[in-house]
Amino acid sequence: MKRTLNIARAVLALAMVLIAGHGYAQSSLDLRINEVLVINDSNYVDTYGRRNGWIEIFNTAYNTVDIGGMYLTDDPANPTKYWIPKGDPITSIAPRNYVLFFADSMPTRGIQHLNFKLKEGGSLALFESNGRTMIDAVKLGPQKPDVSYGRLEDGGVEWGFLEKTTPGANNYTGVVVTAGEKFGAMDPFGVGMAVIAMSVVFSALILLYIVFKNTKKIYGINIRKLFSKPEVEVAEPKPLEEEISGEVNAAIALALHMYVNALHDHEETVLTIKKVARTYSPWSSKIYGLRNVPR
Amino acid sequence: MEHSGNFLSFVGEHLGEFFTYTAFANLTAGHLIMICVGLLFIYLAITKEYEPLLLIPIGFGILVGNIAFTPGLKIGIYETGSVLNYLYFGVLQGVYPPLIFLGIGAMTDFSALISNPKLMLIGAAAQFGIFGAYAIALLLGFSPSEAGAIAIIGGADGPTAIFLSSKLAPELMGAIAISAYSYMALVPVIQPPIMRLLTNKKERLIRMKPPRSVSKTEKVLFPIIGMLLTTFIVPSGLPLLGMLFFGNLLKESGVTKRLADTAKGALIDIVTILIGLTVGASTQATTFLTAKSVGIFALGAASFVIATMAGVLFVKFFNLLLKEGNKINPLIGNSGVSAVPDSARVSQVVGLEYDKTNHLLMHAMGPNVAGVIGSAVAAGILLGFLS
Numbered sequence: 150m151k152r153t154l155n156i157a158r159a160v161l162a163l164a165m166v167l168i169a170g171h172g173y174a175q176s177s178l179d180l181r182i183n184e185v186l187v188i189n190d191s192n193y194v195d196t197y198g199r200r201n202g203w204i205e206i207f208n209t210a211y212n213t214v215d216i217g218g219m220y221l222t223d224d225p226a227n228p229t230k231y232w233i234p235k236g237d238p239i240t241s242i243a244p245r246n247y248v249l250f251f252a253d254s255m256p257t258r259g260i261q262h263l264n265f266k267l268k269e270g271g272s273l274a275l276f277e278s279n280g281r282t283m284i285d286a287v288k289l290g291p292q293k294p295d296v297s298y299g300r301l302e303d304g305g306v307e308w309g310f311l312e313k314t315t316p317g318a319n320n321y322t323g324v325v326v327t328a329g330e331k332f333g334a335m336d337p338f339g340v341g342m343a344v345i346a347m348s349v350v351f352s353a354l355i356l357l358y359i360v361f362k363n364t365k366k367i368y369g370i371n372i373r374k375l376f377s378k379p380e381v382e383v384a385e386p387k388p389l390e391e392e393i394s395g396e397v398n399a400a401i402a403l404a405l406h407m408y409v410n411a412l413h414d415h416e417e418t419v420l421t422i423k424k425v426a427r428t429y430s431p432w433s434s435k436i437y438g439l440r441n442v443p444r
Numbered sequence: 445m446e447h448s449g450n451f452l453s454f455v456g457e458h459l460g461e462f463f464t465y466t467a468f469a470n471l472t473a474g475h476l477i478m479i480c481v482g483l484l485f486i487y488l489a490i491t492k493e494y495e496p497l498l499l500i501p502i503g504f505g506i507l508v509g510n511i512a513f514t515p516g517l518k519i520g521i522y523e524t525g526s527v528l529n530y531l532y533f534g535v536l537q538g539v540y541p542p543l544i545f546l547g548i549g550a551m552t553d554f555s556a557l558i559s560n561p562k563l564m565l566i567g568a569a570a571q572f573g574i575f576g577a578y579a580i581a582l583l584l585g586f587s588p589s590e591a592g593a594i595a596i597i598g599g600a601d602g603p604t605a606i607f608l609s610s611k612l613a614p615e616l617m618g619a620i621a622i623s624a625y626s627y628m629a630l631v632p633v634i635q636p637p638i639m640r641l642l643t644n645k646k647e648r649l650i651r652m653k654p655p656r657s658v659s660k661t662e663k664v665l666f667p668i669i670g671m672l673l674t675t676f677i678v679p680s681g682l683p684l685l686g687m688l689f690f691g692n693l694l695k696e697s698g699v700t701k702r703l704a705d706t707a708k709g710a711l712i713d714i715v716t717i718l719i720g721l722t723v724g725a726s727t728q729a730t731t732f733l734t735a736k737s738v739g740i741f742a743l744g745a746a747s748f749v750i751a752t753m754a755g756v757l758f759v760k761f762f763n764l765l766l767k768e769g770n771k772i773n774p775l776i777g778n779s780g781v782s783a784v785p786d787s788a789r790v791s792q793v794v795g796l797e798y799d800k801t802n803h804l805l806m807h808a809m810g811p812n813v814a815g816v817i818g819s820a821v822a823a824g825i826l827l828g829f830l831s
Contacts, residue, residue: 329612329830333588339579343572346825350571353677353821354814356566361561385811392788394654395559395806 152189177214182275182285183207183247184299184311184320187267187292195262201253202267205316207277209304216240216248218278223252225272229280234260245303247317370429414425470512474729480773482506482724484690486627494629495786498602501717502625505724515733521725532722535617540719541603547712548816549667549691550704552784556810558662559655562688562762563772563807567814569758570780571822573598573751575744578826584739589613592826594740597624598747599819600631600781604684606723608823611831619737623744625723631786634745635752635778636794640755643774648798650773652807660698667692674821680831681824688820690716748781755780755811772807779808782815 175216184205186192196201196306208214217235230358237260242248249261256264267273267289276424287308292298295315301307302321313322326334334344463469469475484502489496508528513519518671521528534540557563574595581591593613597606597620605624609617627634671689675682694704756777763771775795779787 272695327589329589329592332829333582337582339575339591342578342826342829343575345829346575346822347568347572349825350563350675350818350821353674354568354818356673356677357670357817358561358564360673361558361564361662361666364558388638394553395657396654398657435554441507443506 159368176210177216177219177277178217178284179210180210180219180242180275180284181207181209181300182273182287183303184315185267185273185287185289186295186297186314186316187269187289188294189406190294192295192297192314195251195253197258199251199253201251203316204250204252204263204267204273205299206242206248206250207300207303211244213244215241216242218280219284220276221250221263222274222276222282223267223271225274225286228274228276228283231256231263249316266345303410313356314414448606465514465517467512470514472512472729474733475510475512476662477657478506478510478727478729478732479726481830482510485724488629493662495625497603497716498625498720499629501720502622502724505721506622506727507724509725509728520728522728522731528722528725531718532726534715534718535606535722535726536609536610536614539682540715541607542683543715544603544712544719545684545820546687546691546707547709547715549688549693550695550708551643551712552688552692552695553809554666554670554692554813555663556655556806557656557813558658558666560653560807560810563810563816564814565762565778566755566759566772566777566780566811567782567816567818568780570751570755570777570782570811570815571599571818572754573600573747573749573781574819574822576750576754577747580746581739581743583744586736586739589830592615592830593617595621595744595747595821596620596823596826597627597740597744598751598781599815599822600624600628600748600751600783600787601816601819602628603719604782604819604823606719607684608826611827615731616736616740618723618732618742620744621723623725623741626741627744627748628783628786630782631748631781632790632793634748635787635790636651638749638752638771639756639775639790639794641779642753642760645776645798647760648795650763651799651802652768652773652776652804655806655810660696663696664693669695670817674817678821678824678828680828681820684820684823685817688816706821752778773802776804776808779812780815780818781810782819784812784816785809786829787815788812 182204184207185202187202189200189202192200193203195203207214215235216233217237217240218333219233220229220231221233222230224230239248239260250263251258251261252263252267254264254266255262269289272286272288275284276282277284289298289439293310295314297311297316298308299311299315299320301309301311303319311320311322315322332342345404457737482503482505483760485499485506488494489499489503509521518526519528520526521532523529559678576595577598578591578595581594582588586594589612593605593609593611593616598610599605602621602624606617610621613620614668625738667689670692671686674685678685691707692702694700694707756774758780759772759774759777763774766772771807773791773795776788776791781787788805788808792803792805795802795804
């Protein structure tokens with residue numbers, strides 16, 4: 150019974166350390182194909198004054214991600230179709246920001262101009278710089294002229310035709326309500342906040358209370374004993390444990406402090422002619438500390 | 445003769461122009477009021493010794509921030525590229541408060557809390573002040589983010605208040621910081637009447653069990669487990685809680701004395717100087733003297749009162765559940781607000797007024813440091829919900 154209890158305690162202690170949600174890496178895998186315009190009749194014009202299909206890539210991370218070295222392709226059989234050159238400032242995508250690529254099959258016009266054009270019913274994919282790991286892909290079904298197809302919210306899961314084309318801007322064009330405003334609307338008198346927040350504060354500190362009430366028991370677990378065969382316990386006379394209070398400790402510490410102070414004299418400042426004996430060591434030898442005359 | 449006349453008019457013109465650059469020419473009544481506030485802070489710090497380490501830098505910062513100047517010379521704290529603006533960066537981006545928490549962690553002895561963990565709950569109860577002030581701020585018409593930033597004054601924790609307001613309502617940060625530090629300095633004035641009002645003589649005379657001795661292992665485990673548990677629950681409190689517990693581990697591990705000494709010595713001193721001066725300087729009359737600032741001061745006072753009441757009343761309620769001999773003196777309830785160690789000192793002083801031999805300081809330190817953890821957790825919650 151005692152052994153089972155010990156195991157349960159050990160498991161509880163381990164669980165506290167190991168219970169964790171999944172984390173989010175902030176890397177090239179945070180890039181998303183965010184919006185695509187396939188048929189551009191009277192929409193966004195590139196720096197050459199031409200209208201072509203375009204692709205918007207969104208950095209969902211909260212740090213800068215460099216898209217340089219990765220691949221864009223419209224052909225699943227050829228993942229390395231367009232290599233995005235490295236080292237250009239355009240390829241460094243700021244946190245929660247965008248970069249545009251023009252699918253005009255004119256790669257000589259700059260690194261944002263791809264060597265393929267987007268087609269209705271085609272597909273589009275972004276591959277890691279190893280040319281094998283797919284970061285994101287989208288199937289392009291039937292398309293409408295000058296209407297972009299994209300994620301309804303930046304980096305979100307749902308795709309659809311967007312009300313407004315938003316190259317290099319937020320896909321969601323409705324009224325943005327901040328978390329604070331939402332909370333305020335739902336909880337105009339702050340009662341909800343008080344209840345939720347106080348529950349969380351109490352839970353955190355109650356958890357600490359429970360843990361520290363039992364800390365001694367937890368770290369007192371004899372791991373070796375847990376996994377060894379149970380031995381016949383021989384009753385040993387337990388030493389009498391006396392709880393020493395903080396006040397007693399303080400009194401002992403003060404007494405020791407006063408005693409040590411009383412012992413102290415000024416021997417560091419006393420001059421002596423007694424020889425100081427030191428054991429010889431080549432490390433402290435003056436000979437080895439001197440610079441040799443160059444030969 | 446004509447040449448010398450031209451020269452004199454040239455000198456006169458330029459002296460006149462120079463005068464337009466001086467603070468005398470640009471001075472407003474607001475600047476004068478703020479300069480008086482700065483001088484009052486310095487006076488209180490030097491003569492009354494109210495939080496001098498904070499009020500001297502803040503008070504002098506207020507003087508610095510309210511020297512009227514012609515805009516555009518890269519002088520003011522709000523002018524991009526000015527020296528003060530660079531120093532203010534640490535406040536705006538919330539860099540300084542976690543560094544101060546590192547120092548606080550390296551200074552704090554959590555033994556009182558570890559030896560009597562139930563005192564943690566008092567630290568939690570006192571956080572009612574924050575959420576009471578939040579509700580009142582909403583009623584007064586502040587937006588939820590502003591209300592959250594103002595409410596944290598009730599946590600009685602300057603760095604936390606600066607950290608949260610820099611995230612939720614940067615435009616109110618100066619007023620919030622000044623209000624938080626002012627009330628922290630006034631803890632010995634605000635709390636005793638409330639404590640006396642809410643307790644009877646019998647309760648004030650309760651003697652608590654002396655705290656047990658705490659082993660080194662427990663002290664080392666506390667910051668590790670404390671950090672993991674609290675930040676797993678409120679990850680948004682990580683900058684403050686992480687640094688607080690890290691500083692404490694440096695202290696308690698016993699093997700990083702140099703790092704702990706730096707954290708609680710030179711580092712916290714440097715950051716205190718910078719944060720105090722720049723927060724003070726951010727109170728330029730033009731941006732600070734508004735009706736909102738007055739509201740913030742009123743709400744700050746309300747949150748302190750609510751926090752103190754909540755702490756004392758919670759102990760009284762808790763005592764109903766405790767056996768005779770284990771009861772807690774409600775005079776330590778006030779120390780749940782995290783003005784370390786002032787509120788614990790208030791418990792001690794008020795306790796001694798009724799029983800000269802009943803020393804409450806060590807007991808009050810438990811809820812006091814729990815209050816630091818509690819207010820950081822509360823700040824994390826507000827940040828999580830409102831940012």
